Structures are given as C-alpha cells and as structure tokens.
Amino acid sequence: MTTIIKNGTVVTADLTYEADVKIEGGVITEIGPNLSGGTELDATGCYVMPGGIDPHVHLEMPFMGTYSSDDFESGTRAALAGGTTMVVDFCLPSPEQSLLDAIQMWDNKSTRANCDYSFHMAITWWGEQVFNEMETVVKDRGINTFKHFLAYKGALMVNDDELYASFQRCAALGATPMVHAENGDVVAELSAKLLAEGNTGPEAHAYSRPSQVEGEATNRAIMIADMAGAPLYVVHTSCEEAHEAIRRARMQGKRVWGEPLIQHLTLDESEYFNQDWDHAARRVMSPPFRNKKHQDSLWAGLQSGSLSVVATDHCAFTTEQKRFGVGDFTKIPNGTGGLEDRMPMLWTHGVETGRLTMNEFVAVTSTNIAKILNMYPKKGAIIVGADADILVWDPEKEKTISAGAQQSAIDYNVFEGQQVRGLPRFTLSRGHVSIHDGEVKTREGHGKFVKRKPNAPVNAALSKWKELTAPTPVKRTGIPATGV
Amino acid sequence: MTTIIKNGTVVTADLTYEADVKIEGGVITEIGPNLSGGTELDATGCYVMPGGIDPHVHLEMPFMGTYSSDDFESGTRAALAGGTTMVVDFCLPSPEQSLLDAIQMWDNKSTRANCDYSFHMAITWWGEQVFNEMETVVKDRGINTFKHFLAYKGALMVNDDELYASFQRCAALGATPMVHAENGDVVAELSAKLLAEGNTGPEAHAYSRPSQVEGEATNRAIMIADMAGAPLYVVHTSCEEAHEAIRRARMQGKRVWGEPLIQHLTLDESEYFNQDWDHAARRVMSPPFRNKKHQDSLWAGLQSGSLSVVATDHCAFTTEQKRFGVGDFTKIPNGTGGLEDRMPMLWTHGVETGRLTMNEFVAVTSTNIAKILNMYPKKGAIIVGADADILVWDPEKEKTISAGAQQSAIDYNVFEGQQVRGLPRFTLSRGHVSIHDGEVKTREGHGKFVKRKPNAPVNAALSKWKELTAPTPVKRTGIPATGV
Amino acid sequence: MTTIIKNGTVVTADLTYEADVKIEGGVITEIGPNLSGGTELDATGCYVMPGGIDPHVHLEMPFMGTYSSDDFESGTRAALAGGTTMVVDFCLPSPEQSLLDAIQMWDNKSTRANCDYSFHMAITWWGEQVFNEMETVVKDRGINTFKHFLAYKGALMVNDDELYASFQRCAALGATPMVHAENGDVVAELSAKLLAEGNTGPEAHAYSRPSQVEGEATNRAIMIADMAGAPLYVVHTSCEEAHEAIRRARMQGKRVWGEPLIQHLTLDESEYFNQDWDHAARRVMSPPFRNKKHQDSLWAGLQSGSLSVVATDHCAFTTEQKRFGVGDFTKIPNGTGGLEDRMPMLWTHGVETGRLTMNEFVAVTSTNIAKILNMYPKKGAIIVGADADILVWDPEKEKTISAGAQQSAIDYNVFEGQQVRGLPRFTLSRGHVSIHDGEVKTREGHGKFVKRKPNAPVNAALSKWKELTAPTPVKRTGIPATGV
Amino acid sequence: MTTIIKNGTVVTADLTYEADVKIEGGVITEIGPNLSGGTELDATGCYVMPGGIDPHVHLEMPFMGTYSSDDFESGTRAALAGGTTMVVDFCLPSPEQSLLDAIQMWDNKSTRANCDYSFHMAITWWGEQVFNEMETVVKDRGINTFKHFLAYKGALMVNDDELYASFQRCAALGATPMVHAENGDVVAELSAKLLAEGNTGPEAHAYSRPSQVEGEATNRAIMIADMAGAPLYVVHTSCEEAHEAIRRARMQGKRVWGEPLIQHLTLDESEYFNQDWDHAARRVMSPPFRNKKHQDSLWAGLQSGSLSVVATDHCAFTTEQKRFGVGDFTKIPNGTGGLEDRMPMLWTHGVETGRLTMNEFVAVTSTNIAKILNMYPKKGAIIVGADADILVWDPEKEKTISAGAQQSAIDYNVFEGQQVRGLPRFTLSRGHVSIHDGEVKTREGHGKFVKRKPNAPVNAALSKWKELTAPTPVKRTGIPATGV
Numbered sequence A, B, C, D: 001m002t003t004i005i006k007n008g009t010v011v012t013a014d015l016t017y018e019a020d021v022k023i024e025g026g027v028i029t030e031i032g033p034n035l036s037g038g039t040e041l042d043a044t045g046c047y048v049m050p051g052g053i054d055p056h057v058h059l060e061m062p063f064m065g066t067y068s069s070d071d072f073e074s075g076t077r078a079a080l081a082g083g084t085t086m087v088v089d090f091c092l093p094s095p096e097q098s099l100l101d102a103i104q105m106w107d108n109k110s111t112r113a114n115c116d117y118s119f120h121m122a123i124t125w126w127g128e129q130v131f132n133e134m135e136t137v138v139k140d141r142g143i144n145t146f147k148h149f150l151a152y153k154g155a156l157m158v159n160d161d162e163l164y165a166s167f168q169r170c171a172a173l174g175a176t177p178m179v180h181a182e183n184g185d186v187v188a189e190l191s192a193k194l195l196a197e198g199n200t201g202p203e204a205h206a207y208s209r210p211s212q213v214e215g216e217a218t219n220r221a222i223m224i225a226d227m228a229g230a231p232l233y234v235v236h237t238s239c240e241e242a243h244e245a246i247r248r249a250r251m252q253g254k255r256v257w258g259e260p261l262i263q264h265l266t267l268d269e270s271e272y273f274n275q276d277w278d279h280a281a282r283r284v285m286s287p288p289f290r291n292k293k294h295q296d297s298l299w300a301g302l303q304s305g306s307l308s309v310v311a312t313d314h315c316a317f318t319t320e321q322k323r324f325g326v327g328d329f330t331k332i333p334n335g336t337g338g339l340e341d342r343m344p345m346l347w348t349h350g351v352e353t354g355r356l357t358m359n360e361f362v363a364v365t366s367t368n369i370a371k372i373l374n375m376y377p378k379k380g381a382i383i384v385g386a387d388a389d390i391l392v393w394d395p396e397k398e399k400t401i402s403a404g405a406q407q408s409a410i411d412y413n414v415f416e417g418q419q420v421r422g423l424p425r426f427t428l429s430r431g432h433v434s435i436h437d438g439e440v441k442t443r444e445g446h447g448k449f450v451k452r453k454p455n456a457p458v459n460a461a462l463s464k465w466k467e468l469t470a471p472t473p474v475k476r477t478g479i480p481a482t483g484v
C-alpha cells in the first residue's frame, strides 16, 4: 500500500522545505515535489514532522498489587492522538529477578501496543547474575540503556558502589546509563520528619523532595559516570540545581544529557497548595512540580542545548488509586499523565512564543531522542528509508485540554483547561494513519519492539578518550631508590 | 558530466552510513548503494563528508598599503588542499566608504577564487548611509551577517551606542551581528604602557591583549545584542573568559554562538616566548594564543555545544611583512594562516583522541556554519540537491605539516612539524575534483559568491519572543492619581 | 564631660559581650564592667554598637538649578534618628571644574552637619588637571576614593579609556576607585526607544535600566580595575547580574566590593506599576528596584561576604521635584530617601529573620565600611580610642515607618507603612547624645570632616602582587635569530 | 609573673598598630604605649599577632596497632616552634565505642601537651547511644564540632542517612558538623581497579582520589547539612571542585566553611611522580596534592573569603610506617606533617607576595578559626582578657626548611628545602615563652583543654531562619473537597 502526504512543509531537526512524502511498506520511500500514485493525505497548511518519541513512560506499571491505569493499548493510543509515534518504557525487575524474565513480562504487556516502542532496562539490584545478563540484554535483546534509581529507598534504590559497578559495566558494553536522580536517603528522612510533624497532605510530597536533593543526586551520578567512563542520561530534570550540575558537567566536556518533562516546563508547585486534596494528589509525581525560576531554567536549557529532550514520565494513576495516600502523602502513588499533551503543550508554549524554532521542537521531541537512544534515522527522521512514523501537524488547530475528551484511561488531566494551538491532522505509525483530525484509527497490536544497538558514536568516542588518558604507573628502580 | 563517489562511508553531522554519491551539474543528485554511470572516484576506506566551510578568512586584506599574502586564488587553493570547500571573507569598508562600494571592491578581488565563498559585511563606521545601505546589503546582495570590531581603536572600532544601533538594525532586518570582542580602549592603554616600559617584542602583543579584555568585550556585546533583540555570533573565541560569557548567555536562553579557531585549540602562548623573533612574530594574531586551561575550555565547548564552529581567521602575512613590527610589537601585522590545516589538525586532535565524534567534526567544520549563516542545506550537507562541495577523507593518510609543501603563499606555517592523521583523498568544489591525493587540480575562477538570506529560524523565533515580552505602559488616571 | 553607657551588651562585628562604655572628649576611653563617674545612659536590654555609617549619600545635591531636598543638616539629623552616625557624600565637579574647587563647594554645604562625614571625589571629566589634582585630593584633602559614572551619558559619564586612566592613577596613589555601573550608552538608547513607543511613565524608568545593563557595566569596570591594578568598590549593586560579576571577580582573587542598598534589599519593582504616578515616581532611582530573585541574591551576598556593605544612596527629591518628569520619565529626578530607615529595616528583615547575625549587622552597616574606606578603627569600632559614634539599640522598640514622623525633609517615605522592630534608644555622635528615644537633640554644625588615608592594607597588597606578576620582555639575540 | 612585649606592632585580623602588650597570669591585661613593670620581650621590628591555631591535627593517632609519630608533646612543640599556639585534634571512637570513652582516651594522650588544645568529636558509627552521648559531649565536655567521614569505606565512613541524622542532631544541639569529603565508595572501587591494573605505587593514591570525588562528596554534605538545618565545616578542601561546591552554597546564603591545608596551597601532584618511592609515599595524604589550577583556586578562596581557614591535617608517619604500603598503595598510611611550617610557609607565599594582607594572614591562621569554633576571643585575639597565646613574628628572619632541624618526630619534611621568610621571634603559650629565636623552651603538660560552647551566633541565626521557613500543612476541608 502506498500513501502520499501531499502539499505539506517538511520540518525536521535540520530543515524546513516543501515536499510531498511517499510511504510504502511502512517506510518512507520518496520525498520530493509532486509525488503521486497512492492514497493521498492532504497536508496543506501543515508541517510534516517526524512523529514524537516519548523516551520515558510507564505503561501498566505494577504498583502495590495493581497497575498504573494506562496500559500499552490506551497509552499508545493517547500517544498517537497527541502526535507521539513511539514510546520507551522501563522494564523493572523485582529484587533478585532475572533481567531476562523481566523482559519477558514486559514483552507480554506490550503486545497490544498501537505504535512502536522500546524498553530501557532498570538495574534495581546488583549481583553477578545482573552483571552477566546485562550483556545479553544489550547484545541479544537490543536494549542499550540502563536505568538506575537514586531514590525510592528500600525499593528500587541502588547504592553508590552498585552505581559505579553498573556504570562501569555499561561503559564496557557500550551502553548508556540513566538515572532517576533524587537522594533517596534524604527523601526518606525528610518524609518521616514531615509526617511526624503533621505534614501529611500532598503538598508535603513537594516538601519532601526539594530541588536540592535532585541537584545533589544528579551531581553525584555525573561524577560516578565520569569515573566509570560512561556517558549519562538524566531523566526528568526538573530544577535549576540538577540543570546546573548537568551544565557544569557539559562545560567540562562530559557527555551528559538532561530530560525535562512537559509537566515541569508548564506547571508549577502552586498546584500542590490547591484546597482540593484530589487536585493536589493527582499532581503528585517525583520530582514534584517546581516554581517559575526552575521553569525558566528548563526552557533556557532547551534553547541552549544543555537539556536535550522533552519527555512525560507518563505514569497514570486514577483518583481512586491516588487516594491510597489520604492521610499519608508517602502512600500517594507517584505519577501523572502527559503522553497525549506533550506535543501540543510544547508547541504552544515553545514554538508559538518564539522560545523554540520548529526545528528545535522536532529535535527535542523526536530527533535528539532517536540519536541519543541510538535508533536514528530509523526513528526521528523524515528521510528515505526511515520508518514512516510521521506527524502531520496543523499549526492552526486549537483545543482546550479536557479529561473528558482524552484517550488516556485516567479520569483527570493535569493540563485540564489549558488552551493549546497546534495539533495533529494525521499521525502515522509506520505508515498506518492512526489519527485523523481527532478521529482515532489506531490498530491494536500494530506496534513493534524497536531494537537499539550499543556503541553509539558518543559512547565510542568517550571510551577512546578514557583509554588515552588512563593512569599509568611510574617506573621506579628500588626502595629506597638508588641514586635518587 | 556525472561523477560517482564509490564505496565510501557517508558521514554527516547526523549520520554515518555506506553509500555512493552521484553528482551532476555540480549538485548531488543521488545517494545510495551501487550507483554508476559516470566518472568514478574511489572512496574505499574513506569518509564522504560535506566539504569544510571556513566562516572566517581575510584574503588579500588591505594592510598599510599592501595586502595579506594569500589572495582569493592561493587562499582557496590552500583551503581545498585541506578539505575546505567554501570560505567566508569580511568586506571591510573604509571610514565613510559606502558599504556597496566596498562590496564592489571585494567582488573584484574574489573573481579568481577556486571555490565558493561569501562575505560578511563589516560595520566600521556609523551613519544614516550605513543604516540605509544595510537593507540593500541584506536584501539585494545576499549578506545576512554584519561584523563589528570592539578592538582596533582609531581604526575599525565602534562604540557601544553604534553597536546598539547597528545590532538593532540587524534585528529589524533579520540579520545576525558578529563581533571581534576585545576591549579596544584597554588594549590601546596596555600597549602604550608596555611600549613605554620597554616591552617591545612579540610577546608583548600577548601581554597587551589578555584573556580578560576578550571576556569583557564578549560579555558586553552579548548584553547589547540582547537589548537590541538580536542573536550574536562571536568570532575567534579564544579563552575561558569569553567562553564563560557565552555559556552564561546561553544558559539564560540567549542565542549566542562562539567560534574557536584551530590555532587556539592546538597552539599555546609559549610560542611567543620563543628566542627567535620571527618565530614569535609569525604567531602574532588577535586574540593571541592562550594557555592550556583555555584550550581545554574550548575543546569542552565543542563537545557540549556551547561553542558552535571552528574557523581559522586566516590572514597570512609574510615574514617580511611581520618585520614591520621589529622594535614595536604594535606594528606587527596581526594574522596567521590555517586554512589548509584546519581540517587535518582538528581531526587529529579531536576525532583521533575521542574528544569529538566524526559527526561532530562535520558539524563544527561545516554543517553548523552553514546553518548559522543560513545557507544550509545548499552548503554543509550531503543530501540530494545540495551543492557537491564534498570531501572524501582518508583517515589513514598522514603527513607532517611543512611550509615547504603548502599551497598558501606565506613562507612559514604556524603548525610546522605537526604530525597529522586524516587528510583529503578528494576535495570537490561543486563537483569539480580540485584535489586528488595531494595533487592540485583547482580551477581559477571556478568559485562563486553564495547569497545568504535573512530571517533564519532562530532570528525569527527570537524576534517573536522579544515582541511578546516587550515593555508596555501602565494605564493611569491622573496625577496626582484620583482615588488612590 | 564624661558619659557612661551602662548595663548594655556591646555588639561589634566580632564580639558580643556585656560591658559599660565610658566616653570622654568624644572618644571611647574605657570599656568594662561597672564603670561610673559621669552622666549615665541606661542601656539595659540594649545592644551597644558602633554607629551606622552610610557610605553613599547625596545631600543638597545640585540638580537642574535646584537641590535634593535633604541638606547636610536635615540629612544628618535623619541619619542620627535612625542610628547612623556618619555619612559619606559625593563631591561632584562640574565639567572642567577643578576638583579642589568642588571640594570647596562641598565644604561650604557641609558646615551644618549634625554628625561626622567624609567625601568621595567623583571623576566626571578627564585631563591633566584632574590627573594632577587627584594627588592633592588624596594627600592633602584626605579623600582616598574616586567615584566614576558609567551611566548618565552626556553628563557624568566617563569612557573606558578615561576609566582606565583614572583607575591607574588611583592605583598609583593608593586610592580606591568606585563605580556607578550601568551602561550609559545602552540606557540612553533604550530610553529614547521607550519614549518613542509611548512608554513615558515611571515604570519605563525601570524598563530603561534592566539588570543586564548593570551587570555588563559592573563586569567591565572590574576588568578595567584589574588591568589597572586597582581594587574596586561597586556602588548600589542591585541585581544578580552585577553580583555575579562581583562574585566571579572575587572567585579569581580580585579585590572587589559590592554595596547593596536597603531599598533593593526590601522593595521590589512592583512599586513602579502602582496606579498612582506619584507613588511610582517617588521610587525612581538608578538602578531601579528589582524583583525577588535579585533580592534573594543580595541577601545571600551579605551572608556569604560576596557583598560587603549596606548603603542608601539617599538623594531625596520632593514630590514636586519628581513631577518634573510627568510625561517623560527621563526627567524624573533620580533618587529616594533611606538614611533614617536603613538600620531598622535591615535589622528587621535581616537579624530578626535569622538571615544575619547581630555581628554581621554591625559589619555591613558600619565596620566593613570603615575598613574599606580606611578609617577604621576611628570609626566603625567600639574600642578604646575610637570616636564615640555609638548606637544604643533597643531590639524591642517598634514603630511603623511614616513620612509624617520623619526627620528627612521630603514629603513621603518609600518605606511608608513598614513595621520595624529594633530602633535606637540613644544615638551618640562623638559622645554627643543626638537622639534619645525618638527625641531629637542634634547639634547643628557638630559634624566634622573625616580624613581618610590612602594605601590601605588591601591596596598595598594588591600593588605588591601586580608588581610581582608584571610582564617582562624576552631577551633575544637578533632578527633573524642567530643559532635558533 | 608579668611579661611585657615591647616595641612591637600589633597585627590582628582587623588592625595594625604600635603598642606594647602586658601579660599577667597567662592573660593579656593591658595593651598600649610604653608599658612597663615586668619581664620585657623585645619585639622591635616584629609583629605581635594572635598565636596560630591549627584546627586540624592528628597527634598520636592510632593506626594498625601503632600510632602517628608525633604525639601531643612533640606535636605541640613543633606547633609552637612554628608559631602555632593551639591545636584541635580529632577524638575518634572505635566502632560501637562510647563517645565518652573515646574522650577519656584522648584526655589521657593529651596530658603532655605543650600548648592548649581542643577536640572535635568524630561520628564513626550511629545509634541511639551516639545520639544520646552527643548531648553530653556538647553540654558537659565542651565540644561543639562533630566530624564525619564520607571516605574510608569499611572503617570510619558513614552513610547518607547517618549523616543526615547526625547533622540534624548537631543542629538541635547548636553544634557544627564537619566532613572529610571524598566519596568512599568510588575511592574503594577506583583503588581496586588500579591495583588490578598494576598501578600499585604511591602515584596511584592520587589516581584513586581525583578531585571529582572530593567535589561530589563536598556537594553532597552541603546539601544534607542544608536539609538538616546545620552549618557545615568542610575539612581539607583541596581542589576547585570542592571549592566550587562551597562557593555555590555560600552564594545561596548557606553557612559553609572551607579549610585548605598549607600543603595543598604550596605543593603539587608532581611530587607523586618522583622516581624515589619514599619521596612519593611520604606525600601520601587524603586528599592528595593537586595541580596548579587547584592551588590558584585555593589562594583566591582565601582572598575572597569563600575559604575561611588554613590548617595542616598534621598526621605524621615515619618512612618506616609509610613502607607498609610498598607494593600496595592502599596500605601506605595517609598523612603528612606541617604543624611547624604552616605559618612561615603561608606568610612567605601569601603575605610576601601580596596575595594576603597581614591581617588576612592572622584571620585565616587564627581568628577565623577561633570564631568558627566558638572560642573567640579567648583564643585568636590580641585583646584585654584574651589568653596570652601570642606570636611575635620577625618578618626579616629566614630559614631553609629541613627535617634535620625540626621539632616534629618524623624523619623527613614535605617542605624540605623550601626557603621561608618570616619566623617567630617569640611564641607564647598563655604567657609562657615557649620559643625564643629558635630556642625551645616549651613546658610539657603546660597545655590545657579548651572547652567550646554550642550555639555560636551563626548557628543560632541559621536555626531561626530554618524555623521561619519551615513547611506548613495546607488546611483542607474534605476529600473530595466540598465546594471546590
């Protein structure tokens, strides 16, 4: 089947030009003027962009005997509705669980996906088995990114020596470590103190995870990655302190990427002070929303390149699930939605204001992500041979965000009432028109797992440099030295 | 005539992949496997990259009744020999001279160019005529960049109010201002003091222009550009102080680019302390070479993206010309060569060490430059439709740099004796094989002027943001206010 | 006459201890327990501190044919009422006026002062006469500080080469240069643009002098001072950008001091958006009030020592005078009051909140100033032999600031309505009880000029270092070098 | 017995003035001109300064069944010989040992001290007993500082949650936590890796503790102190990374002090590359010596006040002890001497070069230390009532440092061969002339323990601020909220 996207303006991370795009077999086969010979999609007045990639989602994530409410079906449907054509989820082994078994569980959950997806592997415990399985994960399973939690003490958190060991293993395998950077020890202590003092509401969640603890953990992970000889991807960079640590590292030539979330770019901490417990609890996520100073920092990071990508950490819990934490904020499940809103929210607040160019929009929502995760140009590109994950973006289309009208399975939306300008006319997943002007045409199970190879150019270059500058012993003649 | 580059690996700022490249009429017409049907150039074992662009050269530059020794013929020949396929020169009006007359002079000089070229226009004086002609320069002559000198007091230097006025004019025209950033007042005072104290040798040139005066001027130009609503391109960023100012600006979301030179990346101030006056004087340029701390800063800037491009400021004066300054360092003509050596020196010290990936090498020597100067993808790209300015790079080829074997017209080379690894097998200028394994096949007059349009995406975005955040008056009812 | 301050707690920049203080002949003659033998002042429950010193005031300053409304009599009366026992005014020569003539004018005005005072000399023009007279000013007239304006283009402003020349002269004389740091060229351009666009109200004053122009000028002055070998005192540091430049300089070991004003520490830019033109215009000063981010920066600077002193820039214009600028903000006379309120406002917002210790309060309001201006311990100390400029501070005393109740001659107060806690019980000027529980007992003409010597320890140390690290010529044997 | 120091110039952290000093009963009883009536010490041509205080020494420190070679007798003798009149040692409880028992052990060792001393208490393990005993230590034993090791994994190191708990306890008690800041996990991993790769020599000690691991740990400790509401004293700040973390904290108003050592200020890493194993091993300490960039950073910190004091970490191991580590650098006992050389080395490289004023010299070697440790003005002051710990400093006296001529018990000196200018003419310990022109007159057992009270002004102010800004719960009416 052949599809032609007609009369649009192609917008990539590099370029803006008028051209039609031909798709055959789910792949882009021609780009040029006046293409014909297939089903035509009218892109008049629209931008034809690489579909969004969300590098950070949690679909059907296990939680206290239940699951986050969006599974791979509803989650990817929401993604496509908002112009995102690929998601990367986190495979989370239980303590002592084999990494390969965990992948099996994630494979099982993801069969119903409407768009392509990939996994990051989380290192939630450490041991010889993990060390060994990491190689299989990289070489056989096509996963080149390993997530580490510096928070969630007693659960997912790993210690500094485990971090160093795992980062070093990543470096040896040509893989890239990632971190959730908050100091879990301090969060635990602050949480206990707050509860003891009667701070039990959702606002105490924010109190318990101030930007300082994120900045510290980011700084620490960067140092450890540097010592281990690995690059580093910092997930959900939400604040100036963490951003400062990333900038400082980059300023020394270190290979570190930061990932702000659309929530942190556009929402602020005042949400937690809402009189309505539900309103506040629905916004509970880690890191929490910050103030305007931090938002400005994140936007500037996208402009200057010190921050590289925009994600959502989509992890949707219903109001009912949120209420597990009534009377004890530490029991409120952490997570908010965003998959459906990332692209229009970023366009509205970024491109429409002049903070970002259209090309930068494509870069931070898609192309940079594909490059860092080493799946470019299969993904993240409008180029012959690339997967036809394409977004036909209508910059004139507007709507007011509302939970009532969304694809996501949760019963609210943290962006409720926000006016956005810029929405998909078409979203194509490997050539399949999944969304057309708000109409959902997704195909359950259409999505496939995307393998990603290790040894991306940056990883290889860094390894070369580290080898070149490795310590060498001084040659000595005796002790005490003769003739010295 | 059709040319096929066979069996190479295409390396762009984005991608590395195996493909042949077909060239017809000086333009890339096809990229893919197994192309045939024309003259074949064997690229086995080589990287097929966009030809280098040097954004900063001075060919046949007028100086005290004579000229810098490389003209557009020898200069572009040297460029091509080193893998650079385009140069951007600075059109320098004399005081009170019409900008258009100056362009005419530069047009006359450039007729013999062996490769394509463009001009930046320098604003060396200010007045209504300049204000008016800037529009013609942008709209008719295809020049979208305006250079300003904060140094060279009494000659090229402009004051802060002129700077603001010109920057504001740039913003209105969608053009980008550039600055040579050294505090000319302080340089003049320091120079006079040094001479008075008997510091007359070439090392006093370095004493007279410490990194502090560059940092200050960079910081000032950035502020003025911000107030005027324009982005800013800082030429020859040589030191941490200037780089810090650029980083600080970028960290606030400002649109500022820095341009280190290959000389500052690889040579240091110890050259000025050479016992041989000629040796030292031949290295006299502004800004002068710095120490290792500054070099590390520049390399890290290229790695992190806080610095954007690598240039040469090629402005070659012969030993004889340098000796104008015997007994008075302020009379030593400022400038060194580099056009022929930029690419191999950067590859050797950057890619071979692992500091830069190959893609980053292409970005900083070509693609970023083409984008910032708004001539991408005509230049700086390996893409169908782009000019066939192509470099077939042999990473195994080695040589020792030597003035005796160079194309440049000067009688020495500041990189003399440096061992480089990575050299052109072929350099093509719009399809013409100008260099083949060291053999020079350049065609005098082959080069053409490249027009560059204003309103690049970043300029447009910045203008939008500035408009959105412009000051507005408070509405008041009377003085003294009634009812207040 | 002998006075004993009984039962108080002495608080200095260093120490807190219980002791009585004996005063004879205007000088402290004994400090210890159980002193007696003179008029006793009861300091029970009070802190006995060095009287405040305001290093930055403009009394009876000439302005468009009239004067700022507080003269040396009312100004010093207001000072004493608020616990300040010494002020330093700026002697402002007219263009081409002899510095010595200007001192004469200031001497004439200051005869009625109620407390001691000194002068800074402003360098408002440059020439051989100024160069020569600077020596007389320092050596004969006891003035070791020279103020330079980087703003007020066409009036007080000096250029970079004049700045360098004057700073170098200061270094040679062992004097300390000071700067009003705003880029006057840019302020002038922005002002013209704002007026042209219809931004004529007092809020446009703030628009015309954004923090960026202050940061830039501060950075520039620091560089020039460094090149000239002089320390630098930056007056009215109001923003993070300027503070950042100061911190960066200090972090490199440079000798730079910053002086925030009590207004910038406690009031913000929202004042300019007041619906009442008078309200806004009364707050017009340069630099203008800033936002909370800048306030936080200034407070942190006082805490860490990167900012050294707190002043007022007291320059009081009446509402009538302010109205010169109706319809054109550039005509609103620049200046606000503060002399009477600096100490209680800083105590309330600094010490009462825990941001500053009492000792730090004394340091930044008195002792540091005396040290930097090289008149310690005659001033700024509670020590035997020091002038008895003493403040007996009642930390329990409260009031609401109100123009109606103030000593200052102006008809409003920018702190109107502010609740303060901590006020003088007694203020003594060289032993004379000038204020007693709000009762004014000042003695007109009691105040004397305080001479200040050059070559303070920091100046001397800096000169030594600069000499040690001065550039030296390379010895060479011939050109071309023989045997090289 | 009465002693008069005649004809000297008193130099304090504040002041320089000519005066005689009278001492009675070990205390200063009068300062003024022409004192008489006791034994006269001729201070003609000398500076009369507060004796040095070394805030960081380890005398007779237990180590692998033996002890560091200088005990309280030889150590304090060396101190006095170099102008230091007080030392503060670290009381190091064994795992599970009572803090009070540990004090008993330290009390036993210190009976032979020749000068006054105090202790910091180390928190080497955590538990309810430690929590409880900390109160006794503070309130009864006069110790207000608690040291924590982030390095020495498996031995002294504490984890982040223990750190937070202990810091919080310090805050509650008005005590100040201190940290040895290196990431012990990473040091352990790097050490193992180096050994495995054949890097066994003393230079590998430096490789195993790069500045990055110190910067990270410093940054982490600062964050934890901030969260716990305590100020922080960072011992042996040796590098720019750690200094940067301290500056960044201070720039936010945090109360953090850094302590460079005289070794790091004047010696560099090249020592470890010496061909002589003994030479290198004798310099093994943690953190290791750094390069010139770091030295410049430390000096600038002393100049600007971002670093507060200069110490030695004197912990002297003999060559024989050092050789425990032949073949395995991790077994080389960590520590160098310095007690005897700190004052002359700092004077020579600081005051003689103009980097520091004499007053700043006094501040960083004595007065600042006394203030931070809350024993000012008993110590660190030349003031009536202060202990007569006085240094009569002859700025013309010179020597070449040599192990052969030193008081310290070790058989080498890391400053061997250094020429110093500025040495004690007299060193007085509470009035006792212990050193006279190189002649040792110390009195064994003369030294007494100095109790130090909690709740220094800065601690109290910080607690007030933390209380004022503590989180408070949002008041809510129901879930789901009624009427929302």
Ligand SMILES: [Zn+2]
Residues within 6 Å of the ligand: A180, A235, A236, A286, A287
């Ligand atoms: Zn997370």
Ligand SMILES: [Zn+2]
Residues within 6 Å of the ligand: A056, A057, A058, A313
């Ligand atoms: Zn997540």
Ligand SMILES: [Zn+2]
Residues within 6 Å of the ligand: B180, B235, B236, B286, B287
């Ligand atoms: Zn230039």
Ligand SMILES: [Zn+2]
Residues within 6 Å of the ligand: B056, B057, B058, B313
């Ligand atoms: Zn140039």
Ligand SMILES: [Zn+2]
Residues within 6 Å of the ligand: C180, C235, C236, C286, C287
């Ligand atoms: Zn001013």
Ligand SMILES: [Zn+2]
Residues within 6 Å of the ligand: C056, C057, C058, C313
């Ligand atoms: Zn002023």
Ligand SMILES: [Zn+2]
Residues within 6 Å of the ligand: D180, D235, D236, D286, D287
């Ligand atoms: Zn230690």
Ligand SMILES: [Zn+2]
Residues within 6 Å of the ligand: D056, D057, D058, D313
């Ligand atoms: Zn120690």
